[in-house]
Amino acid sequence: MASIDIQDIRKSFGAFSVLHGVDLTIRDGEFIVLVGPSGCGKSTLLRMIAGLEDVTSGDIRIDGKRVNDLAPKDRDIAMVFQSYALYPHMSVADNMSYSLKLRRTAKEKIASAVGGAAAKLGLDPLLERRPRALSGGQRQRVAMGRAIVRQPKAFLFDEPLSNLDARLREQMRAEIKKLHGDLHATSIYVTHDQIEAMTLADRIVAMHAGVVQQVGTPLDLYDRPANLFVAGFIGSPGMNFFEGRYLVSGDHADLRLANGVTLPVPRRAGIESGATATLGIRPEHVVLDAHGALEAKVDLIEPTGFGIIMHVSIHDVPMKIFTLDRAMLDPGPAVRVDLPQERLHLFGTQGQRVE
Amino acid sequence: MTLAAHPHAVRPLRKRIADASEPYLYSAPALILIIAVMLVPLVLGISYAFRDIQLLNPLSGGFIGLDHFRALSEDQAFFRALRNTLWWTGASVFLQFLFGLILALLLDKPFAGRGLAQALVFLPWAVPSFLAGLNWAWLFNPVIGPLPHWMHALGILDAPNNILSDPHLAMWGPIVANVWWGIPFFAITLLAALQAIPRDLYEAASIDGAGPVQRFLSITLPFLAPTIAITILLRTVWISNFADLIVVMTNGGPADRTQIVASYIFTQAFRRLDFGYASAIALVLLVLLLAYSMLIVLLRQTLLNKG
Numbered sequence: 001m002a003s004i005d006i007q008d009i010r011k012s013f014g015a016f017s018v019l020h021g022v023d024l025t026i027r028d029g030e031f032i033v034l035v036g037p038s039g040c041g042k043s044t045l046l047r048m049i050a051g052l053e054d055v056t057s058g059d060i061r062i063d064g065k066r067v068n069d070l071a072p073k074d075r076d077i078a079m080v081f082q083s084y085a086l087y088p089h090m091s092v093a094d095n096m097s098y099s100l101k102l103r104r105t106a107k108e109k110i111a112s113a114v115g116g117a118a119a120k121l122g123l124d125p126l127l128e129r130r131p132r133a134l135s136g137g138q139r140q141r142v143a144m145g146r147a148i149v150r151q152p153k154a155f156l157f158d159e160p161l162s163n164l165d166a167r168l169r170e171q172m173r174a175e176i177k178k179l180h181g182d183l184h185a186t187s188i189y190v191t192h193d194q195i196e197a198m199t200l201a202d203r204i205v206a207m208h209a210g211v212v213q214q215v216g217t218p219l220d221l222y223d224r225p226a227n228l229f230v231a232g233f234i235g236s237p238g239m240n241f242f243e244g245r246y247l248v249s250g251d252h253a254d255l256r257l258a259n260g261v262t263l264p265v266p267r268r269a270g271i272e273s274g275a276t277a278t279l280g281i282r283p284e285h286v287v288l289d290a291h292g293a294l295e296a297k298v299d300l301i302e303p304t305g306f307g308i309i310m311h312v313s314i315h316d317v318p319m320k321i322f323t324l325d326r327a328m329l330d331p332g333p334a335v336r337v338d339l340p341q342e343r344l345h346l347f348g349t350q351g352q353r354v355e
Numbered sequence: 356m357t358l359a360a361h362p363h364a365v366r367p368l369r370k371r372i373a374d375a376s377e378p379y380l381y382s383a384p385a386l387i388l389i390i391a392v393m394l395v396p397l398v399l400g401i402s403y404a405f406r407d408i409q410l411l412n413p414l415s416g417g418f419i420g421l422d423h424f425r426a427l428s429e430d431q432a433f434f435r436a437l438r439n440t441l442w443w444t445g446a447s448v449f450l451q452f453l454f455g456l457i458l459a460l461l462l463d464k465p466f467a468g469r470g471l472a473q474a475l476v477f478l479p480w481a482v483p484s485f486l487a488g489l490n491w492a493w494l495f496n497p498v499i500g501p502l503p504h505w506m507h508a509l510g511i512l513d514a515p516n517n518i519l520s521d522p523h524l525a526m527w528g529p530i531v532a533n534v535w536w537g538i539p540f541f542a543i544t545l546l547a548a549l550q551a552i553p554r555d556l557y558e559a560a561s562i563d564g565a566g567p568v569q570r571f572l573s574i575t576l577p578f579l580a581p582t583i584a585i586t587i588l589l590r591t592v593w594i595s596n597f598a599d600l601i602v603v604m605t606n607g608g609p610a611d612r613t614q615i616v617a618s619y620i621f622t623q624a625f626r627r628l629d630f631g632y633a634s635a636i637a638l639v640l641l642v643l644l645l646a647y648s649m650l651i652v653l654l655r656q657t658l659l660n661k662g
């Protein structure tokens with residue numbers, strides 16, 4: 001197990017720059033989840049840590065040792081690929097023991113390591129099979145098994161569950177969490193899936209266009225998103241935004257929208273009166289109240305089974321509401337809502353969070 | 356008893372025959388064509404082996420049983436040709452494969468101008484074999500070709516002589532020409548097979564701790580094995596039958612040192628005009644190649660079943 005220290009990492013493919021100076025310190029045993037939209041450089045960062053891509057500039061240290069110029073095999077890390085990348089001509093047991101054989105580990109040790117990993121992952125009955133005779137979920141397990149037999153310093157996962165169906169993904173997610181609880185291995189996990197990110201991570205790293213936007217615990221990112229990007233990216237359905245001008249009058253403040261409507265907002269020290277600002281509120285935090293201050297025209301109702309997503313508009317500004325109230329399946333043409341002050345997020349002109 | 360008296364008993368029989376022959380009638384045109392095109396020449400050719408057919412002797416043509424084979428079993432020139440064939444085929448296939456594989460591995464790596472290089476590699480394949488043979492014969496000729504002088508300068512040859520006229524070295528001439536000519540076949544087929552190997556397997560292996568050699572042995576080779584088996588089979592059969600270069604460059608000489616079975620057949624048929632004897636030799640070669648092909652196919656099957 002080891003810490004990983006990334007300092008000002010940059011990466012360009014020819015003239016095309018993908019990562020623009022990423023700094024990240026990962027503590028020993030920590031589970032880090034990298035999230036971000038497609039093409040933002042998550043896989044590239046992961047592959048640079050693994051040694052599969054050259055580092056354009058900056059330093060990567062594993063356990064304090066600079067590894068920029070080390071070959072992947074000398075970094076002592078394991079990686080689980082989205083495609084699993086199992087060796088098709090080897091049995092499950094050989095797939096799992098390949099790395100140990102290359103390291104000339106004693107036969108008995110290999111057998112016990114493979115046996116242990118197989119038992120952990122429920123692969124015992126499959127050890128003699130070839131990968132092509134396995135289901136997607138079983139292949140995924142073999143890929144995990146191949147990573148854990150070796151007890152590497154760190155695990156890297158690149159969207160390991162994205163080829164599985166929803167049910168299986170849920171199950172494997174729980175298993176990965178359990179596995180991490182057992183092994184306490186330093187892990188970096190790339191995913192598109194919000195729930196995976198929220199449930200697995202000790203800390204989430206949100207990336208956008210090759211720049212780290214925020215690093216923090218899942219609840220940090222949910223409760224106090226550092227900027228508009230993170231606010232919009234974390235949470236489903238996504239946060240509602242209202243753009244306007246932040247105006248202070250006396251001891252209270254308002255956001256004046258382009259169409260002239262004003263919404264009351266809490267006073268914040270970090271922003272000047274008159275500056276353009278964006279107000280955010282999560283759909284699940286909008287309160288439906290017959291005596292609410294705002295009228296919302298109902299455009300569309302989406303029942304999800306668990307709850308209801310209501311598409312409404314307030315003075316022609318679209319907004320989503322998430323509610324568990326079944327009565328809202330048939331709310332009529334309009335509802336009244338409140339935007340509780342303590343649930344409002346305010347972002348300044350540059351999209352940064354203001355307190 | 357007339358047919359009309361038992362219409363019910365007869366019609367089913369006729370119908371049964373019609374039903375049974377229906378599939379054969381449908382496939383007959385194709386089958387007849389295949390038999391006419393493939394089997395008739397083969398059977399005719401085989402039948403020559405058992406007949407006395409000499410073009411200059413109008414009285415020949417009679418059936419003589421196994422006489423040709425008896426003569427063949429005592430024909431030292433034939434056994435020398437058989438040994439030469441082994442040598443010619445083995446060395447050519449091995450070297451073509453080796454260089455083809457190396458070339459394919461090089462072309463598999465990205466580098467500037469790879470597209471052009473891939474196109475150039477194909478070039479020898481497009482050269483007619485007779486032209487290739489003439490070309491190499493000239494290259495080995497000390498009067499007009501540079502090769503003897505270079506080899507002399509490098510100390511490979513004692514004197515800048517034509518290796519094609521040296522009984523101990525002559526076979527190397529056609530082999531070199533053949534290797535040059537046949538490398539593209541291996542390079543292109545192996546390159547196609549190489550490019551079908553998923554890249555992430557190499558990445559997974561390098562993370563698992565495999566160096567370049569181990570990656571080659573545990574990923575590249577197993578993936579290439581079926582292609583290697585089938586291309587080597589094809590090339591072996593092809594090269595052992597391939598007398599063009601030898602006929603052009605050495606014509607079997609000096610002193611029959613480069614005579615292979617295929618060129619020996621050519622010599623028997625078109626120099627000595629003994630078609631019967633030539634057919635007998637061809638039949639022996641056919642049987643040997645069939646046996647070899649069976650062996651390789653079986654080998655490939657067991658490999659695939661294991662895999």
Ligand SMILES: Nc1ncnc2c1ncn2[C@@H]1O[C@H](COP(=O)(O)OP(=O)(O)OP(=O)(O)O)[C@@H](O)[C@H]1O
Pocket residue numbers: 013016018036037038039040041042043044045192
């Ligand atoms: N070998 C390469 N050559 C050129 N550009 C590349 C190469 N690999 C990746 N890129 C570019 O780098 C950017 C980041 O790619 P990367 O694979 O890291 O994205 P990602 O965040 O993993 O996306 P996804 O979530 O879709 O997997 C993309 O714009 C991609 O086109």
Ligand SMILES: [Mg+2]
Pocket residue numbers: 042043044158
């Ligand atoms: Mg990716």
